[in-house]
Amino acid sequence: MKGVLFNVVEEVVSHEWGEQMWDNLLLDCDLDGAYTALGNYPDAELVALGRAAAQRLGCSLDDVLRLLGQLAFEPLLARYRSLEEPPESMRAFLPTVNELIHPEVLKLYPGASVPRFALRDDGDHLELDYVSIRNMCVLAEGLVLGLAGHYGEHVTVDQSRCKQRGDDRCTIRITGAS
Structure with a gap:
């Protein structure tokens, strides 16, 4: 995982x-916390930090990862604001992630392993397939919630499918997007 995500998590925390x-x-996890944006770090370090935060906050790891994703959206967006004309809604933004956002990430951080998303829009809700080597679908849920907040939209998210539950893929269902 690229250090830029650790930098954003540090900023948010x-x-x-x-x-x-x-x-x-950092002390709880016996980590030094010297994350450079271009560095590569084990996913397990973010999970360990999340577990330590969950213990300190009295909630689940999923709750912490979801909240970190939600809070990290704005700082991440600020780092990659290269869109000439930003989309006007969450529904318009989501299709741009694979074609505009992630290529920019890869220019800045060659070798980064970015997730891929497949979006289906049936009018009443959106379904976002999350495909990644990292099983961080709950963090992706949080990023979706952060995106909704950015546009002032109130949505609910749930996972109709999740690899961590034995499904063939992770599918984030988004209800209430304009």
Whole structure:
């Protein structure tokens, strides 16, 4: 996993719960926290930080990863704001991720392993297949919630399919998108 995501998580944790919380999470996980944006780090380190945060906050790892994804959306978007004309809604933004956002990420971070998304829109809801080597579909749920918040949209997300439950893929169902 690229260090830029760790940098954003540090920023979010420090902003929401204070710098001491970030330091405590690093201590809990026996990590030094010296993440450079271009560096590659084991996914297990983000999961360990999430588990430590879940224990400190009294919630589940999934709750923490979802919240981190939601809170990380704006800082990540700020780093990749290369769109000439930003989409006007969440429904318009989602199709741009594979074709516009991820190629920009790959220019900045060659060798990054970005997820792929397949979007289906039936009018009443959206279905987003999440395809990645990382089983971070709950983090992706949070990013979807952050995207909705960016556009002032109130949506609900759930996973009708999840590889972690033995399904063939992860499918995030989004209800309420304009």
